[in-house]
Amino acid sequence: MKNIFIILCVMSISIACSQQEKEDPSTKENNDYLKKGGWKLVWEDDFNRDDIFATKIWSKIWRCDKADWCKTMSQDPSLFEIKNGNLILLGKPSTDPAKDKSKYITGGVSTKDKKYFEKGRLEIRCKLEATQGAWPAIWMVPNATWPTGGEIDIVERLNYEPFVHHTVHSTYTQAGKKDPTKRTPKSTATAPINPDDYNIYAVELDTDELRFYVNGKQTFSYARVPEKESEGQFPFARPYMLRIDMQLGGSWVGEVKPFTKPVRMYVDWVRFYQK
Structure with missing residues (x-):
């Protein structure tokens, strides 16, 4: 009888979790969009493994001094985690000045080469923790x-912004x-998010237009303007690598307010679709 009770409890939890995922409005709306649009999954990484780099797809991003975004990048293994099917990238204070003189260190990955x-x-389905900076x-x-x-x-x-920025540069x-x-056309926009939860972010790469989405809803687009071709207005019809990184500080985001607990990016999965 005890074994039967345990089995029933496990089944109830499984069903509840399945229903919760099924009823997640953002996931449902995104899936409805994919089905309606005829998109077919051709590649994915769901991070259901022990080693982030086992697939030979991802590499750590190295530090650089020329741009704000990479001044705190570090190869420190403690900044890269795999837990519960999530890639986790951390940002935290540097605790060993002899090893790294940067006040803060952050982790980032790229598909370069x-x-x-x-x-x-x-x-990309992910959750973005917040802190000042x-x-x-x-x-x-x-x-x-x-x-x-x-x-x-x-x-x-x-x-702590309750929205994200979409931007194109050229x-x-x-x-x-x-x-x-x-x-013109406008090269940047913002879109509201669920700030304390996972969101599904997407971009559609087309020959003549880029379209951005959050949880299945289009939030921004940027189109080719043929008359401006000679001015480098739309260089986006080419292969692109993907970068995912936690960053701390910079002229745009502002100074980092001192903190002790690491701030994290939780990446549930990355998927690529084509028609």
Whole structure:
């Protein structure tokens, strides 16, 4: 009788978890969109393993001094975790000045030289923890000189903001900082999120347009303008690598408020669809 009771409890928990996942509004809406649009899954990484790097798809991002986004990048193994089917990237204070002089250290991964994405829909389901100075990002770049080759920022969240930023960069958008005639089409937008939960972020890479989504709803688009072709307005019809990284501090996000508990990005899965 005791064994039967245990089995029934396990079955009840399994059914409840299945129903909870099934009834998640963001997941359901996203799945409905995929089915309606005829998208077919061609590649995924669900991180159901013990070693992040076992698939030979991901590499750690190295530190650099020229840009804010990579000034705290570190190879420290403690910044990279796999738990409960999630890739977890951490940002935390550096506790060993002799080993690393940076005040804060962060983890990031990239598919550089291993996997590229073109003409399809890339999705990432993740949860982004917040702290003052946190700047988690999910973005894409090609093997080309910046900004000529373009940059696609699928997700950037600053501090405790209840929304994310979508942005595209190119020679054209950079020129638009000084030349008002190069500020259309609009190259950036924000989209509301569930700030304390998982969200599904996506970008559709098309020959003539980029379309951004949060939880199955389109939140931004950026189209090719044929008359501006010679100005480098739409360099995005090419293969792009994916970068996912936790970042701390910078001129855009502001200074980091001192903290002791690590801040994390939880990446449930990455999926790529095509028609």
